[in-house]
Amino acid sequence: MSREDYPRPDLVRKQWQNLNGKWAFAFDDARQGLSLGWQRGEGDMNQTINVPFAYQAKLSGIGDRTPHDHVWYRRHFTVDHGEDERVLLHFGAVDYAASVFVNGQMVIQHESGETPFQVDVTAYLTGGQNLLAVLADDPHADETIPRGKQTWEERPRSIWYTNTTGIWQTVWLEVVPATYLTGVRFTPQYDQGAVTIDAALNQLPEQAAIEYRITFKGELVAEGRVTATARHMQWGVDLLQNHIFRSNFHWAGWSWTPEHPNLFEVALTVGKDSVASYFGMRKLSTAHGMVYLNNRPYYQKLVLDQGYWPDGGLTAPTDEAFKKDIMLAKAMGFNGCRKHQKVEDPRFLYWADHLGYLVWGECASAPVFNHDAVRRSMHEWDEIIARDYNHPSIAVWTPLNESWGVPNIQFDRQQQHFAQALYHEIHSLDQTRLVSGNDGWSQVETDLCTIHDYGHGEDDEPEAQAAFRQRLATPDNLLAAMPSDKRIFADGFSWQGQPMLLTECGGVSFEPGDAGGWGYTVVSSPQAYLKALERIVSAIYASPVLWGFCYTQLTDVEQEMNGLLTFDRAPKVAAAEIKKILDAYHPESVVSPAK
Structure with missing residues (x-):
């Protein structure tokens, strides 16, 4: 299995060549590949990998979760081009830093694990076979690298999933004329x-x-x-x-x-x-405490989507898998998703555009705050918006989540400046979308007041359920709440009437069979699962101030078993039953006139 779909769906040319598939591969823990001449085709790279799947993924043909900081790829290719034509080499994403060699010569270096890059390789080509080699550096001890939900350990645990190293999106060639x-x-x-x-x-x-x-x-x-x-x-x-x-x-x-x-x-x-x-x-805008789509109030029913697959890790096994996820979410009554701590493959956005599915775009956060982490994050957002600007499905950019990478933002003015800088950088590059500055709490400048709250109680906790409803009843109650003991706004900042959304909630775990794992709330049967979901959603819909929510989450991911679907996308309960719950309120908001 390999990914054969066109990798850049908003700028399509007919003449292109997919370089996915079998490559020679080797770990380089001693970082000696350069001195051994691996970039020139010398030495023995003793494994084979199926690009674009990372070596940690089963579909790569390796499936080794052991962290390796330096890995090499190598393959030959031929390409036909005219005398006045140029050959462009593209990489969808390489985690984290890539050094690319063509016929032994370095042609480009790129830093950023989630964004594409390209280089004109015409001057480096020969008339016959050409050698392409890639060194990917992903130092796991470097906490300034944006990792998001990727674990830094050998095994995933808690909310941290299997890490990704090296090429994880399509590699391809494009032949273009002299002017293009x-x-x-x-x-x-x-x-x-x-x-x-x-x-x-x-x-x-x-x-x-x-x-x-x-x-x-x-x-x-x-x-x-x-x-x-x-x-x-x-x-x-x-x-x-x-x-x-x-x-x-x-x-x-x-x-x-x-x-x-x-x-x-x-x-x-x-x-x-x-x-x-x-x-x-x-058109996306806000007014009167509401989010507007095309000048009309629009209630967002989102689902948190981690973008992981059992055999592919961060890489979807097929293009159809993206479409399937969106169709399943829409069948359950959701009108969008919050892609969590990941810049998703453009093919997902293509299907969101064509099927009708709102997307909140987010990127991986670095674990720490310092100069290098700031530099890397700012650079990454510049490339994210350059890649994804044309996709109408993207409604909101989320540069920070729950103060990850800015642990002292509540009171630290330097970290607040960073969050403000991200907010203004994104708006300076893109005025067509909203920005959720620090999703969850300790917010500074933001277009939306976003709150995370999993404290909605279990079946035998009526007091917790009542308290959850009470917290959602008024703006003052929401602002006074302390989810995870955090204030909603950072020191020196306050609510300015922005629309309020509950952008993480739910997390109900129902495990068919003996699957193990964990969830925020655990139930034991499909009936109890639907009852818990209805209780949470009805409390949200009873709130006169919320203008949307994001339910955690679309699928189970490895040990985290709180998905509406299993990790392999099997429904835990009938989609129609979930849709009945989600359709219980606000269907008229899509077509009602602005007031």
């Missing part, structure tokens, strides 16, 4: 019925022009030609130029929502380069 598009961004101007297009070229030849063609469900909406006066171009396109689309510019006409995931198809051409892309027309 290096990137494109679509910014919907929802209220104006227009879109702003930003396009970047690798170079600016004389008389260069960019042609665009925008269609909606096969019907032409707009087309034109823009003369390129700089390598980075920006222009606006009026999408309401014909009567049909002007008269249908409303909630379900051609806006993007989870219920109506309408998308515009785009073809862009510059010289001999042609790419295909898409975008959705949607």
Whole structure:
């Protein structure tokens, strides 16, 4: 099994070559591979690995959970290209730092375990077979590296899961003409019925022009030609130029929502380069203590999604697995997810865009706070937004979670400055989405007041259940609560009327059979499971101030058994029964007019 799907779905070219599959592989604990000439094809790399699965995953063909700080990959490839064409080498993600060699020469180094990088390798190629080698460094003792939920030990435990080292997303080649598009961004101007297009070229030849063609469900909406006066171009396109689309510019006409995931198809051409892309027309905003989608109140019913698979670890076994997760969540009544401590594969976002599924984007946190951790996090967010800007499904960015990596943010002004800097950096790069500054508690600047609360009681704890309902009853009660003994806002900051959401709750564990593991609340039967879920959700829906929730969690993950689904995606109870509970309130919020 290997991943054969197109890895960059928002900028598609026909001419590409997948390099996933069998590679030579070796651990390099003594870090001697360079001196042994492994980058030049010398020496014996004594294992084989199935890329893009990390060596810790069963699907890699190795399945060794022992931490190794340095690992090597090597394979040969051939590529056909014309005299005036360029060959680009792409990596979806390599955890954590990568040094890439082509025919023995280093062509690029990249640091960041969750974001893509590319390099023009044309000058390093030979006419026949070429050698590609990769050294991945993932020093487990370095706590400034953003790890998220990855354990630093040999075995997962508690809320920490199997670690990931090396290549874990697709490796691929792309042949492009001498002048080509290096990137494109679509910014919907929802209220104006227009879109702003930003396009970047690798170079600016004389008389260069960019042609665009925008269609909606096969019907032409707009087309034109823009003369390129700089390598980075920006222009606006009026999408309401014909009567049909002007008269249908409303909630379900051609806006993007989870219920109506309408998308515009785009073809862009510059010289001999042609790419295909898409975008959705949607707007996110807040007012009157509510979240608005396309100028209408929208209640978010999210599920926490860790993005792990039993045999693939952080790497989905197939593209279909992404689609299946979203379809299962929607069948249970959720309209989105909070991707937790992980920058997910772009293929997941492709399916969220096309199936209609809100996504809260998050990245892995570093365990500690210092200069290196700050530098790495800021760099990572720059690359995250550059990669994912075009996906209409992404509604919220979550740069920090529960003060991970900023343990003293409640009172430490330096750590507060860092959280504020992330908030402002993200907004400076992306004005189309909301930002949850430090999800859970000890918040500084934020667009949303997000609270984590698992203290909703068990079947035999009526007082705890009543206290949970009482905490959710008013803004003052929510702000006075101390989840995990933490204040909702950090010292010097206060609630400014932002929409309030319960972004972690639930965690009910029902283990079919003798599966072991743990959960926040444990029940013993499917009936008790549904009863607990209904009790939690009804308490949330009884709150007149909450404008959404995120239930923990979509699936079991290794020893954490509080999923709605088992780790291999088997439902623990019928999806229709869960949907009945989730549909008990707020279905009208999707279509009700703003007040």
